[in-house]
Amino acid sequence: MPPSAEAATGPAGTGSPDALLIRRTMAEVTPVADKVTSYFYALLFVRHPDLRSLFPAAMDTQRDRLLRALLTAAEHIDNRDVLVDYLQKLGRGHRKYGTRPEHYPAVGECLIGALSKYAAGVWNPETEAAWVRAYTTISQVMIDAAAADELRAPAWWYAEIVAHDLRTPDVAVVTVRPDQPYPFLAGQYTSVETPWWPRIWRHYSFASAPRSDGLLSFHVKAVPAGWVSNALVHRARPGDIIRLGPPAGSMTVDHTTDSGLLCLGGGTGIAPIKALVEDVAEHGDRRSVEVFYGARTDHDLYDIDTMLRLQQTHPWLSVRAIIDQQAHVQLPDAIRTYGPWDEFDAYLSGPPGMIRSGVDVLRDVGVPSERIRHDSVEELVAAGS
Numbered sequence: 001m002p003p004s005a006e007a008a009t010g011p012a013g014t015g016s017p018d019a020l021l022i023r024r025t026m027a028e029v030t031p032v033a034d035k036v037t038s039y040f041y042a043l044l045f046v047r048h049p050d051l052r053s054l055f056p057a058a059m060d061t062q063r064d065r066l067l068r069a070l071l072t073a074a075e076h077i078d079n080r081d082v083l084v085d086y087l088q089k090l091g092r093g094h095r096k097y098g099t100r101p102e103h104y105p106a107v108g109e110c111l112i113g114a115l116s117k118y119a120a121g122v123w124n125p126e127t128e129a130a131w132v133r134a135y136t137t138i139s140q141v142m143i144d145a146a147a148a149d150e151l152r153a154p155a156w157w158y159a160e161i162v163a164h165d166l167r168t169p170d171v172a173v174v175t176v177r178p179d180q181p182y183p184f185l186a187g188q189y190t191s192v193e194t195p196w197w198p199r200i201w202r203h204y205s206f207a208s209a210p211r212s213d214g215l216l217s218f219h220v221k222a223v224p225a226g227w228v229s230n231a232l233v234h235r236a237r238p239g240d241i242i243r244l245g246p247p248a249g250s251m252t253v254d255h256t257t258d259s260g261l262l263c264l265g266g267g268t269g270i271a272p273i274k275a276l277v278e279d280v281a282e283h284g285d286r287r288s289v290e291v292f293y294g295a296r297t298d299h300d301l302y303d304i305d306t307m308l309r310l311q312q313t314h315p316w317l318s319v320r321a322i323i324d325q326q327a328h329v330q331l332p333d334a335i336r337t338y339g340p341w342d343e344f345d346a347y348l349s350g351p352p353g354m355i356r357s358g359v360d361v362l363r364d365v366g367v368p369s370e371r372i373r374h375d376s377v378e379e380l381v382a383a384g385s
């Protein structure tokens with residue numbers, strides 16, 4: 001999860017000399033971010049044509065992801081703990097793109113080239129030195145994390161689609177068999193690449209806790225202009241091979257406590273919630289689990305039968321469907337009628353708007369922030385395509 005802006009930058013005007021120079025550059029380039037991005041990639045591909053094949057054929061969908069990640073990291077250069085964790089994940093996550101240590105200097109040189117052109121008003125030798133130091137730190141953490149990961153996990157997994165269940169005209173449950181064991185925790189997500197859109201990766205949560213047969217399943221909704229999601233829903237068939245990146249995400253069950261779990265799943269966001277329920281069941285904890293499953297209409301409650309079956313099997317589980325059209329309130333507000341929730345750990349999964357308002361409602365009903373878990377809203381935005 002990218003570090004949060006407030007946590008990292010502190011009040012304006014504070015920070016190390018390098019952080020101040022970096023922030024000054026960022027203030028200059030932010031209004032022309034699109035131009036910086038285009039110029040950065042133009043430089044990269046003209047100077048290093050061999051790197052072009054690491055990126056998708058059509059760059060418009062995610063062309064600024066690399067640059068954005070680097071700029072986010074540079075802006076948070078003073079916040080070492082959060083930054084190192086973020087960069088280690090970024091370094092490990094880049095293995096699936098085929099990134100190698102020798103690529104980093106080329107990227108750094110083009111980053112400096114693009115910044116010096118568009119931040120010309122503040123660019124000087126001190127600023128350049130600050131960026132070089134920041135980029136050296138950033139790239140070394142990423143390179144080291146990737147090297148350490150190489151010793152214990154593949155860069156990606158191939159997985160064969162073994163079942164494809166179209167639950168609504170635009171939601172499919174896709175089950176795959178990875179080519180080698182795939183270790184993960186319930187509540188986590190992975191990145192998926194289809195054969196039809198090479199090098200375009202999208203995030204999906206695991207819809208089950210780890211299974212003894214090693215199969216993994218995902219809930220995919222075809223969204224407008226979503227290349228990967230439309231391919232997975234409308235084109236993929238059993239026998240097709242997809243690629244999976246490493247597992248990620250921290251929305252996992254804390255098995256050291258016996259607090260109840262309050263779970264809010266909106267739309268296909270129910271997928272990881274189902275995995276969490278299975279995880280509690282397997283641990284035999286018998287903790288109280290209260291699931292609120294939100295959907296726009298009853299047709300959109302594509303997984304309600306599974307959830308109700310789980311409820312029948314497990315007396316500690318309660319599942320409530322909240323249908324916008326009938327309830328006249330959206331999912332997060334619906335929990336106000338129940339509770340009290342202040343002794344519960346809360347888990348949120350769904351569209352970014354639901355996560356944002358869900359966090360507000362939960363705080364409002366007395367759930368402390370440290371007991372509220374969800375994946376980064378930025379990651380979810382990327383997943384919705």
Ligand SMILES: NC(=O)C1=CN([C@@H]2O[C@H](COP(=O)(O)OP(=O)(O)OC[C@H]3O[C@@H](n4cnc5c(N)ncnc54)[C@H](O)[C@@H]3O)[C@@H](O)[C@H]2O)C=CC1
Pocket residue numbers: 203204205206218219220221265266267268269270271272294295296297300322324330331332349350351352353354357358380381383384
């Ligand atoms: N497929 C997956 O594995 C996962 C998907 N997600 C995310 O979940 C979302 C699912 O999309 P859809 O199924 O189209 O869901 P949707 O847009 O139909 O929303 C589902 C429900 O969430 C609530 N909701 C939506 N927007 C809200 C807002 N602004 N404020 C308060 N409540 C709101 C409503 O109760 C709504 O019925 C996507 O953004 C996806 O990225 C999240 C985690 C896992």
